[in-house]
Amino acid sequence: MTSPALVAVTGAEGFIGSHLTEALVAAGHRVRAMAQYNSFSSYGWLETLAPDVLDQVDIVLGDVRDPGSVQALTEGAEAVYHLAALIAIPYSYQAPHSYVDTNVTGTLNVLEAVRRQEIPRLVHTSTSETYGTAQTVPITEDHPVNTQSPYAASKAGGDRLADSYHASFATPVVTLRPFNTFGPRQSMRAVIPTVIGQVAAGAQTVTLGDLRPTRDFLYVKDTAQAFLAVGTAPAEQVVGRTFNAGTGEEISVGDLTRLIGKLMDTELDVREDAERIRPANSEVMRLVADASRLRAATGWEPGHTLQSGLAHTIDFFRDPAHLARYKTGIYNI
Numbered sequence: 001m002t003s004p005a006l007v008a009v010t011g012a013e014g015f016i017g018s019h020l021t022e023a024l025v026a027a028g029h030r031v032r033a034m035a036q037y038n039s040f041s042s043y044g045w046l047e048t049l050a051p052d053v054l055d056q057v058d059i060v061l062g063d064v065r066d067p068g069s070v071q072a073l074t075e076g077a078e079a080v081y082h083l084a085a086l087i088a089i090p091y092s093y094q095a096p097h098s099y100v101d102t103n104v105t106g107t108l109n110v111l112e113a114v115r116r117q118e119i120p121r122l123v124h125t126s127t128s129e130t131y132g133t134a135q136t137v138p139i140t141e142d143h144p145v146n147t148q149s150p151y152a153a154s155k156a157g158g159d160r161l162a163d164s165y166h167a168s169f170a171t172p173v174v175t176l177r178p179f180n181t182f183g184p185r186q187s188m189r190a191v192i193p194t195v196i197g198q199v200a201a202g203a204q205t206v207t208l209g210d211l212r213p214t215r216d217f218l219y220v221k222d223t224a225q226a227f228l229a230v231g232t233a234p235a236e237q238v239v240g241r242t243f244n245a246g247t248g249e250e251i252s253v254g255d256l257t258r259l260i261g262k263l264m265d266t267e268l269d270v271r272e273d274a275e276r277i278r279p280a281n282s283e284v285m286r287l288v289a290d291a292s293r294l295r296a297a298t299g300w301e302p303g304h305t306l307q308s309g310l311a312h313t314i315d316f317f318r319d320p321a322h323l324a325r326y327k328t329g330i331y332n333i
């Protein structure tokens with residue numbers, strides 16, 4: 001029997017990274033998974049994966065801001081999935097330097113490691129936030145980039161470096177640009193866990209930011225499959241290209257909240273909280289994906305509807321052991 005192909009994942013202990021790690025193992029890979037170094041020796045969500053999955057995962061503590069740490073992670077890998085990032089928009093107003101260090105310099109370190117070690121495939125993670133409020137819908141990959149927050153700007157900086165490494169050094173990088181992802185394990189910085197978490201904790205009144213923006217919500221297992229699709233497709237179909245991953249359907253935060261209330265059998269009183277309202281020009285008002293490029297190149301399709309994904313997410317948050325990991329009573333930035 002041949003040994004499973006080794007792949008490396010940054011941000012593996014996070015929300016999407018932990019689901020991707022499971023999906024990679026299910027697809028027959030061995031995973032070297034970076035969790036950010038911390039004094040608690042915490043492996044984040046990786047600690048909750050099933051023992052037979054963890055048998056195929058080597059967890060290493062490290063930091064993408066440190067080039068040596070990244071070199072050690074990627075050595076001998078057949079593919080690198082780079083998800084590590086600072087992701088919260090509100091915190092990017094407070095600590096923008098850390099976003100540049102992590103999302104721009106961290107990406108540069110990953111690109112350098114892949115280039116120097118001649119790793120055959122790098123999947124770099126972008127975000128729909130780089131488009132800003134949709135100027136045309138649905139949003140294709142040719143839509144202008146308009147970065148309305150330091151977070152979006154730092155992610156676009158990483159994207160541009162990835163493009164430049166492909167152009168300058170033929171680094172085999174493919175960029176995946178997921179639209180808003182949701183599901184079990186997501187932090188309460190995002191709207192869906194904020195609503196479900198507050199209701200699961202017994203609240204009748206949920207506190208949110210602006211209710212008008214629309215988003216295209218993709219269930220996390222479909223996002224993980226999109227990563228796998230671009231990570232394993234023949235090089236000529238994907239390398240040097242950027243791919244949107246989204247459903248093509250949009251819903252406003254207000255309508256989404258009402259839908260969650262219905263699914264949780266709760267009459268919700270929704271309050272807008274001034275502290276959660278973003279500066280007017282920074283709020284992205286509309287995002288909806290055209291993912292036809294990804295479908296054509298890889299055959300990827302989302303396997304979950306918004307309703308079915310929400311049902312799984314509600315089940316997750318209703319489990320008291322899961323809910324206990326969250327702070328439902330504060331504004332999580």
Ligand SMILES: NC(=O)c1ccc[n+]([C@@H]2O[C@H](COP(=O)([O-])OP(=O)(O)OC[C@H]3O[C@@H](n4cnc5c(N)ncnc54)[C@H](O)[C@@H]3O)[C@@H](O)[C@H]2O)c1
Binds near residue numbers: 127
């Ligand atoms: N959640 C979404 O809706 C969404 C949408 C589009 C793109 N993305 C992108 O997907 C990726 C994963 O996001 P997520 O939602 O899982 O967020 P997350 O915060 O759960 O995961 C990010 C992980 O990166 C790690 N990290 C941060 N700084 C690091 C450092 N210096 N060194 C090593 N690791 C570090 C964090 O510990 C965390 O586990 C990010 O690149 C994000 O920009 C997310």
